[in-house]
Amino acid sequence: MIQPQISFPSIIDNTNIKTTFGKIINFFDPFRGKNRKTRVLDVTNTHYWTEDNIKLYDVTKTNNIFGFAKDQRYNIIFFETPRNKNFDEVLETHMESFNDMLFRQGILVVRITDFRYLGHLRGSYDVKVSADRNGFYLSDVITYKNRTTYDETPQPGVKISHSYFMIFKRMCDYVKN
Numbered sequence: 001m002i003q004p005q006i007s008f009p010s011i012i013d014n015t016n017i018k019t020t021f022g023k024i025i026n027f028f029d030p031f032r033g034k035n036r037k038t039r040v041l042d043v044t045n046t047h048y049w050t051e052d053n054i055k056l057y058d059v060t061k062t063n064n065i066f067g068f069a070k071d072q073r074y075n076i077i078f079f080e081t082p083r084n085k086n087f088d089e090v091l092e093t094h095m096e097s098f099n100d101m102l103f104r105q106g107i108l109v110v111r112i113t114d115f116r117y118l119g120h121l122r123g124s125y126d127v128k129v130s131a132d133r134n135g136f137y138l139s140d141v142i143t144y145k146n147r148t149t150y151d152e153t154p155q156p157g158v159k160i161s162h163s164y165f166m167i168f169k170r171m172c173d174y175v176k177n
Contacts, residue, residue: 021048024142024165025057028107030075041069041101043094044080044111065097076107083115087122095134099170108136108168124164136168 031038042049042061049059057076062069077098082090098108108131114123128138142165 018048018050022050022053038075041074041077073103074101075103078109080111083113091130095130099135102170105173110166111163113163127166131168135171137171139169140167
């Protein structure tokens with residue numbers, strides 16, 4: 001049965017990625033307010049953790065999910081997709097493994113920055129398709145605006161550079177028996 005949740009804002013205006021990450025990870029923490037540490041697998045190339053929020057979690061940071069991390073189970077997996085020619089290969093191999101690595105009611109948080117490669121826009125759509133194929137459904141999308149540049153030319157408009165945090169849950173956790 002799906003638990004009702006307070007909705008999370010879909011757009012976060014903040015210039016500090018660590019603060020935004022902290023809000024997201026705290027909101028989706030299954031043990032928030034309980035005397036238990038949430039097990040988190042951090043598969044990113046960036047250090048998003050502050051000293052305050054890393055103390056609240058049992059964090060395993062790795063880029064190699066086929067080592068010791070593969071044999072463990074986690075409440076939250078935080079994954080950042082690469083923005084290079086290895087995008088498809090890394091995305092598929094990681095998404096296939098993540099379903100088995102999550103505890104029941106686990107959350108997969110994927111940070112995506114859309115990018116162009118060989119004339120094609122890559123990123124959020126590809127992640128959604130791969131997640132669907134590997135037994136996840138999209139629960140929430142949070143757009144993180146990290147830079148806004150106002151265009152002072154005669155043409156009206158605003159150029160916004162942003163990233164997405166896509167929150168996935170496992171389909172098997174919510175199938176009616």
